Amino acid sequence: MMRFDDLVATISALQRSDLDAWIREEMVVPRQEAGALLFTDMECARVRLICTLHYELEIDVDTLPVVLSLVDKLYDTRQRLLSLTAAVAAQDKSVQAAIIAAIRPDGGLSAAAKS
């Protein structure tokens, strides 16, 4: 957990006013506790990512939310994919093989031909 001031102090490029704006835009969502803003490790990493995107890759402030929303979608999709994969991984080997065969463009064809 990090407080707003600590986070600004840790990342030298980070401008206080920018972080304020990002919070207002809900690009980062810190926890409010007793009037203080608290950032989890994950939120800190997210702030660092936004800093790189904005200060170093020069993605402007209007485009940032678009990029972040795509990044969020990417990770969300990966989560679904991973949970699906975990479900497959828990099946019998024969089921796993059948699924892999069906996914592969070439394997899918031959599997279809057999049935």
Place this chain on the structure above:
Amino acid sequence: MGDPYETLGVTRSATDKEIKEAFKKLARKFHPDLHPDDKEAEGKFKDISAANDLLKDAEKRRRFDAGEIDASGAERPQERFYRDFADRPRYAPHAAQDGFANNEELQEFLARAFAGGGHRSQGTFRARGQDVSYVLPVGFLDVVNGAVRTITLPEGKTLRVTIPEGAEDRQMLRLKGQGMPGFGGGPAGDAYVELHVEPHPFFHRKDDNIHVEIPVTLKEAALGAGIEVPTVGGPVTVTVPKGSNTGKTLRLRDRGIRNRKSGQRGHQLITLKVVLPEAEEPELIAFLEAWQPKTKQDPRKEMVS
């Protein structure tokens, strides 16, 4: 961490703007949060960030160029990326139950499932540049004596090619790192230059020896003479012995090509060719008409029976 210029793929004289552009380009390609599937991205991004940290700071860059500091000073502390959190399995109850699949195993399973399907288009992030090959026509004497040639490539780049002494026709020279630039900080490819040796009007090469046919006049051949003959190293004076016939071979020691392995020079072998006078020589004609050879000569006796 290696040389920061190399890491960013810029020259040592790169401007601040060029450095910034190079960093941006690589960062887009390697930021781990934007490429969650790339295991190498984290290390790669750390390297390019450290290189950028060093080179974007004019004072640090000056001190690095002057050799006062090395690149390790710019190394970044261990950083936790967003993907480290965002990619944690949250909805994987089966995995947890079986104790089977941690994230890595799942990813492997996925990779297996999609292998060859073209879904993972960015498997290799660091790649050596492509090799390129050129053909360089060179003069006979250039390969005998060695030379330096500059070739200008279609894209305007120039290559300095050192032709080694004694190089051979169709020999391939390798210019390390002169091929296409590497991808993602990988080394550049090599340039291969194939030498095509142009024939010489009178010198011929056979291994390390040079063969040349030298015409001599009837008088030089009959009476002997000191004549000047060309060699690959410039003209030298040779003694034609009295009574030298066409086909007689003279050897000039060490006037051939230096062997690249042994360092020994070959020889120049001169084959004499007697030529009759071009202009009319009435005295010679008159002499021959009156001449009675002491020994009867039949040069064709072996051929006509």
